[in-house]
Amino acid sequence: MNDGLPPQMGQSLLFLTDEQLRKGIEAMFFAYRGFTADPDRILAQKSYGRAHHRAIHFIHRSPGTTVNNLLSILGVTKQSLNRVLRSLIEDGLVASTVGQRDKRERHLHLTAAGEALERELSDAQRDRMRAAYRAAGPEAVAGFRQVLEAMMDEETRHHYEAMKDKPE
């Protein structure tokens, strides 16, 4: 460990040792399970999956978004998204309307029922997030966000930044 660096350097760069990085990797793996656990439980009862949750979340965030836009945010193929979207539309959770300016586009919105499910899911997920934030404190939260943002792919970060400052 410490890679043969002089001790005073080793001290200031301690957080970059392989050991520290490994702990971060494992923390990320285990935490992500907790992160998805509560929504997963709710979705399982309704025979939906995580893919439905993601679609619902981002349609809620960007009402009227097009299929193509959603595709690039989610980073999946249109066939994969379409399967999810179809079931959500059939079940009356999502409404798809033909574009005004460009009639090739479909604009996606949550229906009242869709909004209700969105709230149920995000309430559960927020509850856990809130507990974690409260336990860790505001400075830890700032660091948490900094590291996560630095971990994203370039393109992904653009999507993230783009919807970061949209008001609720």
Place this chain on the structure above:
Amino acid sequence: MNDGLPPQMGQSLLFLTDEQLRKGIEAMFFAYRGFTADPDRILAQKSYGRAHHRAIHFIHRSPGTTVNNLLSILGVTKQSLNRVLRSLIEDGLVASTVGQRDKRERHLHLTAAGEALERELSDAQRDRMRAAYRAAGPEAVAGFRQVLEAMMDEETRHHYEAMKDKPE
């Protein structure tokens, strides 16, 4: 927003608003994609998946671990793990040996080839982690870990803590 709290309280609890929590949720989602992107690319070439990576990672971390122990760490069914394990054993990356004390148990080890793949995967993942850590700085990293740990399920945290302090 701010829930009608007095302004001085709203200030100190700003990090607990729904808006802040939503950003954290989205950061977690987008960052996890980056987190798995590099290993995924390597694994795809070798026609393995994330499940193989996870098995390899934790066998590396706990050489000689039993199937049952691995099962509870990974949180999947034995049938699911077994399929992954079988292919790794067939391909000569993992060795399964009958237990000495308890001959029902199988103890799992990485072979030389398994260790080589483990190193390739974790090098890639650590590189990204290191870049993120370096960009964010040591205090951010401490906060990052605090929040992640608080986000885990109770049982999961036990697994995490148990292998946290094992030396490399």
Place this chain on the structure above:
DNA sequence: TTGGAATGTCAACAAAGCTGACGTATTGTA
């Protein structure tokens, strides 16, 4: 010696990703 624990296997299935091909409507452009 019998019950239960640990492991493994077979079968069947589902969610969610992928590729490739094709059809249709619409739009922009040469």
Place this chain on the structure above:
DNA sequence: TACAATACGTCAGCTTTGTTGACATTCCAA
């Protein structure tokens, strides 16, 4: 006005990774 490109949907087929359920084997322990 033709033609190419775009946006979307769909069909078919495949893969990975998870799930249940049923059942056999081996072995420890009461």
